[in-house]
Amino acid sequence: MKLERPIMIGVLGTHSTGKSTFLARLAHELRLHDIQVATVADLGEQAQRIGLPILFNHTYASTLWFITRGISNELEAWLHADIVLVDRAAPDALGYYRAALAYRDEQPDPVAVAALESMVRSHSEHYDLLLRTTLDPDLPLGRNKRRDPNLDFRALADQHVHQVLLDLDLPHEQLNSDGHQQALDRTVAFANARLAGAGVGS
Known part of the structure; x- marks a missing residue:
């Protein structure tokens, strides 16, 4: 179903791969073009703070919370911007849940997982551009947030987020750790072209 909405750009991938840094740079660059930008933050x-299990402790319930709360925050942002930037687009939560199950060697409830996949696939139709960060094992964990030091799970999350995109047939671009400037330039050009087509922006 086609909805009237702003341009949606989502970034996803395992932790400490530069998602928030890239989005901050992108938001700054877009605002230099007099574009109204809203950012949906990582949850x-x-x-x-509220006690939900995350990372390798993810459950169906916590994953459902991430997906539905993230979608809700995105819908609120639609009201206030020409472009909405999403730090951890909806498929990311599903990838982390799959990674947690693999890490714990647990089999998921297929009905529950199918429900999550359906929700993510449906909402992902609203993303105009998805960028997936890639894990460079030589890069250390960031220090600006509380980070899980479990490098095995970090690698699993990288693999499973990518696999979700493939399984749900979601078009995306790769955001390599050494390619942020090129990706930034391409994304700004993409956004300007889309807005020009809609008669918005400079």
């Missing part, structure tokens, strides 16, 4: 710290 990890909020989940920790």
Whole structure:
């Protein structure tokens, strides 16, 4: 179903791969073009504050919370911007849940997982551009947030987020750790072209 909405750009991938840094640079660059930008923040710290299990402890319930709360925050942002930037687009939560199950060697309830996949697939139709960060094992964990030091799970999350995109047939671009400037330039050009087509922006 086609909805009237702003341009949606989502970034996803395992932790400490530069998602928030890239989005901050992108938001700054877009605002230099007189574009109204709203950013939907990563929900990890909020989940920790309210006591939801995250990372390799993810459950169906916590994953459902991440997906539905993230979608709700995106819908609110639609009201206030020409472009909405999403730090951890909806498929990310599903990838983390799959990674947690693999890490714990648990089999998921297929009905529950199918419900999550259906929700993510349906909502992902609204993303105009998805960028997936890639894990460079030589890069250390960031220090600006509380980070899980489990490098095995970090690698699993990288693999499973990518696999979700493939399984749900969601078009996306790869955001390599050494390619942020090129991706930034391409994304700004993409956004300007879309807005020009809609008669918005400079």
